[in-house]
Amino acid sequence: MNKIEELAYRNSHTKQRRIVNVSVFGLIILFSLGTAIPLFSILFELIGKGSHQINLDFFTQVVPSSVDAMLAKQKGQPIPGGILNGITGTLMMVGLASLFSIPMGLFGGIYLSKNRDKKMASLVRSLADILQGVPSIICGILVYMWVVTTLHSFSALAGAAALSIMMIPMISRSTEEALNMLPNTIMEAGLALGGSYTSVMFRILLPSAFGAVFTGILLSISRVMGETAPLMVTALGATYINWNPTSPTSAVSLLIWEFYNDPNLVGLIWSTALLLMILILCLNLLAKYISARWRIN
Amino acid sequence: MHNDMVTEQTPLSQIDNIDKMGNNIDRKIPISRDLLSSFNSNFEHSKPLVTLTDLSVSYSPEKKAIKNVNLTFYEHLVTAVMGPSGCGKSTLLRAINRMHDLYSTIQTEGEILLDGKDLMKMPAMEARRRVGMVFQRPNPFPTMSIEENVLSGYRLNGISLSKSERKELVQTSLENVGLWDEVKDSIKKRGSFLSGGQQQRLCIARTLAMRPEVLLMDEPTSALDPISTNKIEELILQLKEKYTIIIVTHNMGQAARISDMSAFMYLGELIEYDDTNKMFTNPKDKRTEDYLTGVFS
Numbered sequence: 293m294n295k296i297e298e299l300a301y302r303n304s305h306t307k308q309r310r311i312v313n314v315s316v317f318g319l320i321i322l323f324s325l326g327t328a329i330p331l332f333s334i335l336f337e338l339i340g341k342g343s344h345q346i347n348l349d350f351f352t353q354v355v356p357s358s359v360d361a362m363l364a365k366q367k368g369q370p371i372p373g374g375i376l377n378g379i380t381g382t383l384m385m386v387g388l389a390s391l392f393s394i395p396m397g398l399f400g401g402i403y404l405s406k407n408r409d410k411k412m413a414s415l416v417r418s419l420a421d422i423l424q425g426v427p428s429i430i431c432g433i434l435v436y437m438w439v440v441t442t443l444h445s446f447s448a449l450a451g452a453a454a455l456s457i458m459m460i461p462m463i464s465r466s467t468e469e470a471l472n473m474l475p476n477t478i479m480e481a482g483l484a485l486g487g488s489y490t491s492v493m494f495r496i497l498l499p500s501a502f503g504a505v506f507t508g509i510l511l512s513i514s515r516v517m518g519e520t521a522p523l524m525v526t527a528l529g530a531t532y533i534n535w536n537p538t539s540p541t542s543a544v545s546l547l548i549w550e551f552y553n554d555p556n557l558v559g560l561i562w563s564t565a566l567l568l569m570i571l572i573l574c575l576n577l578l579a580k581y582i583s584a585r586w587r588i589n
Numbered sequence: 590m591h592n593d594m595v596t597e598q599t600p601l602s603q604i605d606n607i608d609k610m611g612n613n614i615d616r617k618i619p620i621s622r623d624l625l626s627s628f629n630s631n632f633e634h635s636k637p638l639v640t641l642t643d644l645s646v647s648y649s650p651e652k653k654a655i656k657n658v659n660l661t662f663y664e665h666l667v668t669a670v671m672g673p674s675g676c677g678k679s680t681l682l683r684a685i686n687r688m689h690d691l692y693s694t695i696q697t698e699g700e701i702l703l704d705g706k707d708l709m710k711m712p713a714m715e716a717r718r719r720v721g722m723v724f725q726r727p728n729p730f731p732t733m734s735i736e737e738n739v740l741s742g743y744r745l746n747g748i749s750l751s752k753s754e755r756k757e758l759v760q761t762s763l764e765n766v767g768l769w770d771e772v773k774d775s776i777k778k779r780g781s782f783l784s785g786g787q788q789q790r791l792c793i794a795r796t797l798a799m800r801p802e803v804l805l806m807d808e809p810t811s812a813l814d815p816i817s818t819n820k821i822e823e824l825i826l827q828l829k830e831k832y833t834i835i836i837v838t839h840n841m842g843q844a845a846r847i848s849d850m851s852a853f854m855y856l857g858e859l860i861e862y863d864d865t866n867k868m869f870t871n872p873k874d875k876r877t878e879d880y881l882t883g884v885f886s
Contacts, residue, residue: 409693409694410693475728477724477726477728478728478730478731480688480691480724481722481724481728481730481792482730482741482745483688483691483717484686484688484717484721484722484724484796485717485718485721485741485742485745485746485795485796485799486714486715486717486718486742486745486746486799487714487742487745487746488714488745491744491745491746491747492745495741495744495745496730496732496733496741496745499732500730500731500732502732
């Protein structure tokens with residue numbers, strides 16, 4: 293068929309083309325809905341199996357010992373205790389990691405945004421991207437080698453260090469993207485008024501990009517909150533509430549692993565997992581809300 | 590200088606009683622507009638303020654954007670720089686307030702003198718304080734209120750002002766651009782509700798608050814509607830009493846309406862520079878004549 297005949301064929305088979313169009317469109321909608329199904333089914337399972345275990349004790353008591361749990365199970369009572377040591381541990385380690393990685397990530401992002409064309413910046417950018425792809429367990433064992441053996445003990449500091457290694461490239465890249473999205477004219481206007489680059493950056497550019505920068509930070513926090521493998525080899529875990537950064541510490545994600553391994557405490561898995569999911573969901577929703585409200589008109 | 594000693598040879602800058610802050614003290618003898626315009630067209634009696642000698646700017650080693658431009662801008666005059674797209678007029682303007690320093694690939698050669706001092710040797714921040722710039726698209730800082738926008742130059746330079754100084758400066762600057770009556774009830778609000786013309790006037794107020802000697806305007810009305818354009822052109826005619834204005838425009842009508850001197854550039858070279866009336870009625874170079882009659886644009 294030559295081109296003219298092909299065009300005539302296409303023009304005359306409009307009904308066929310419409311059917312194909314609608315079918316493809318329908319498939320697209322179906323697959324999009326399909327991507328939401330795993331999330332909804334996870335939430336459904338967790339809420340179904342875990343919500344009855346969440347009570348005030350859950351947030352105020354530490355993990356029960358295996359014996360206590362066994363005794364309670366034999367008596368037919370709900371497992372006593374809660375996961376307060378995990379909650380405080382996660383708070384402390386994610387807090388320490390943020391304290392270290394937010395400034396480093398911000399400055400890294402500023403550097404990458406300013407020196408878009410320079411070779412050194414391209415190298416740093418590539419390394420940050422590669423670092424983001426390094427498996428978290430490898431980050432964990434590296435920190436084991438550097439921090440745990442140096443301090444001669446597992447510690448919250450080591451756990452925070454491992455989490456920082458994962459957070460810094462994420463925050464750098466999202467800060468860089470946020471700053472690059474700003475129109476160039478704002479920076480030029482600030483510099484044309486005689487301001488130094490530093491003052492323009494901190495007084496005009498970062499506040500203007502605040503929504504996107506903050507969102508990037510929130511998302512990186514929500515990502516590391518659920519990390520388990522690196523914490524297993526750096527923070528180890530603890531059965532008591534620990535605020536000492538140089539001692540082993542528990543974490544919510546570590547507790548899920550511990551409950552999985554202990555047949556007496558298995559019942560607590562669902563509630564712990566539900567709590568973790570809710571925390572992460574809340575952070576993500578907060579990030580979306582902020583990025584929607586802070587958009588520059 | 591007594592006003593009754595005013596003659597045709599008196600330079601314009603000595604006629605007005607202008608104090609150091611640029612405020613007009615009342616003249617004792619009213620000077621008619623006709624006399625003023627004849628002074629303006631006689632540029633030999635005006636003081637040169639910005640002198641470009643052999644200025645060349647190149648974006649890449651092979652191609653020069655502007656080649657060996659020799660040009661003098663006179664004090665308290667409006668000079669229009671005209672030419673077809675790509676002729677280098679914006680490049681010329683941005684060289685005067687050292688904007689090319691921001692991009693390492695841009696090379697600038699030649700000399701620029703500001704009131705006798707070498708502009709290329711002074712610190713870039715000082716150069717930009719003395720030479721203000723207004724950009725093509727209005728760009729008020731999005732996270733700052735109108736008041737903060739006007740004062741942003743001081744904030745960026747780390748200069749602190751007392752509350753009364755701030756209030757006075759904001760009011761004076763906004764009055765000078767004819768915006769005070771329109772926004773005096775909302776100076777604490779962000780400027781996003783302002784129209785394009787009002788935003789551009791806010792940007793001019795922000796630049797003028799720094800009391801520059803020279804005001805560079807890069808096609809300031811090309812993004813605005815005709816009414817706003819008209820208001821800004823009237824503003825420029827008022828501003829030239831206190832400031833020296835260099836305006837890049839691709840609108841020949843605008844150049845004819847508001848400028849005293851005009852420079853015509855083509856393919857990076859300065860082709861002709863003369864009194865506006867003389868150039869428009871009797872251009873000396875064929876290329877100027879072709880441009881003015883619309884053979885190319």
